[in-house]
Amino acid sequence: MKINYKNSPDNKGYFGRYGGQIIPPELKSLFDQIAQEYEKAKKDPQFIKEYKNLLKNYVGRPSPLYLAKNLSQKLGGAKIYLKREDLNHTGAHKINHTIGEALLAKRMGKKKLLAETGAGQHGVALATAAALVGLECEIHMGAIDIKKQQPNVSRLRLLGAKIVSVNSGGRCLKDAVDSAFNAFLKDPQNIFFGIGSVVGPHPFPMIVRDFQSIVGQEAKEQIIEQAGRLPDYLIACIGGGSNAIGLFHEFLNDDVKMIGAEPSGRSFKDGDHAATLTLGSPGEIHGMFTYLLQNKKGEPMPVHSIASGLDYPGVGPIHADLKDKKRIDYVTISDSEALEAFQILTKSEGIIPALESSHALAQAIKLAPQLELDKIIIVNLSGRGDKDLDYVEKILKQKIDKPKK
Ligand SMILES: *Cc1c(COP(=O)(O)O)cnc(C)c1O
Numbered sequence: 001m002k003i004n005y006k007n008s009p010d011n012k013g014y015f016g017r018y019g020g021q022i023i024p025p026e027l028k029s030l031f032d033q034i035a036q037e038y039e040k041a042k043k044d045p046q047f048i049k050e051y052k053n054l055l056k057n058y059v060g061r062p063s064p065l066y067l068a069k070n071l072s073q074k075l076g077g078a079k080i081y082l083k084r085e086d087l088n089h090t091g092a093h094k095i096n097h098t099i100g101e102a103l104l105a106k107r108m109g110k111k112k113l114l115a116e117t118g119a120g121q122h123g124v125a126l127a128t129a130a131a132l133v134g135l136e137c138e139i140h141m142g143a144i145d146i147k148k149q150q151p152n153v154s155r156l157r158l159l160g161a162k163i164v165s166v167n168s169g170g171r172c173l174k175d176a177v178d179s180a181f182n183a184f185l186k187d188p189q190n191i192f193f194g195i196g197s198v199v200g201p202h203p204f205p206m207i208v209r210d211f212q213s214i215v216g217q218e219a220k221e222q223i224i225e226q227a228g229r230l231p232d233y234l235i236a237c238i239g240g241g242s243n244a245i246g247l248f249h250e251f252l253n254d255d256v257k258m259i260g261a262e263p264s265g266r267s268f269k270d271g272d273h274a275a276t277l278t279l280g281s282p283g284e285i286h287g288m289f290t291y292l293l294q295n296k297k298g299e300p301m302p303v304h305s306i307a308s309g310l311d312y313p314g315v316g317p318i319h320a321d322l323k324d325k326k327r328i329d330y331v332t333i334s335d336s337e338a339l340e341a342f343q344i345l346t347k348s349e350g351i352i353p354a355l356e357s358s359h360a361l362a363q364a365i366k367l368a369p370q371l372e373l374d375k376i377i378i379v380n381l382s383g384r385g386d387k388d389l390d391y392v393e394k395i396l397k398q399k400i401d402k403p404k405k
Contacts, residue, residue, distance in 0.1 A: 013202020197240025
């Protein structure tokens with residue numbers, strides 16, 4: 001029997017054996033209420049109309065599907081198409097689901113959107129949606145990240161978000177998650193927790209997946225219009241997995257190969273990477289059962305990637321399931337490979353990609369020359385690289401300044 005890969009999660013939130021709701025029992029009704037309201041919203045033509053209207057006239061969808069001719073010719077193999085999520089308002093795919101979350105929160109009568117943020121990208125996307133829909137917004141951010149990410153901190157402030165500086169633990173993303181969740185628990189009636197990826201307890205992985213799947217729906221129509229057929233490969237980078245499943249979901253039951261690119265960072269040593277599906281094992285994190293990078297006690301390990309949007313020790317449960325079912329291949333890309341891909345795309349096409357998206361590009365750059373000229377690869381260009389310019393310049397300068405041996 002053929003597996004229907006799109007037919008998940010079940011009504012308890014399981015994708016195969018992964019996902020679920022690992023939360024204190026007293027919170028269960030809270031999450032179930034969100035699931036029920038979401039099911040109603042999904043069937044409400046008014047809700048869908050408002051969401052689609054904002055995607056079109058505010059975000060700027062559909063995002064183009066662009067045949068990167070120069071890059072493809074340079075590599076001398078398969079044709080590479082780019083799904084241009086970098087052209088969305090705010091510069092990445094995240095706005096697709098934060099607007100959906102904001103509309104759902106408003107529909108449920110909530111007053112405030114709340115979340116944590118690491119580099120600030122999710123915080124900015126959520127604060128933007130809050131400003132648009134007319135909700136308050138509160139963003140928890142590690143004190144160290146606040147220092148490192150000044151432009152995004154300014155954006156958050158200007159957008160009217162309340163920024164909570166987190167001074168506990170390592171003062172980074174993991175501590176911000178704990179802080180945000182505690183703040184949410186103090187007033188769950190008025191607050192909607194705006195999750196940043198296809199992670200967390202049910203129904204969040206499903207809700208974020210559904211809102212992001214617009215990416216693949218558009219890509220399918222666009223590639224049929226431009227090339228007259230389905231692609232051979234889809235490639236996307238994996239942090240929590242939202243941009244990847246956004247592109248993949250519509251194609252899961254088709255004869256199309258899919259590759260998720262995880263960051264192997266500086267090396268495969270503990271703490272040097274965030275290659276969760278490649279090197280992790282099943283366990284519990286942030287209210288879900290999924291693959292994670294964990295120590296012997298089951299605690300999440302420190303992670304690293306040159307792309308701050310990818311340094312997460314867990315991954316969305318849908319990817320854990322699709323890995324086990326061998327529907328999607330998960331591979332690793334190092335910091336230096338991503339940096340190289342960043343420069344190759346910029347010089348060959350005049351498109352500056354986000355360092356996250358550069359991981360997907362690096363995989364396409366490896367794969368394309370091995371394929372025939374008539375093969376087609378679609379890469380999800382999840383975001384633009386403006387946010388990474390200072391950092392990239394600093395690294396490239398260090399390389400140049402290093403004396404040659
Ligand atoms: C946040 C981010 C990612 C990683 O998140 P996913 O949920 O894995 O998509 C990837 N690309 C960009 C540009 C991002 O901002």
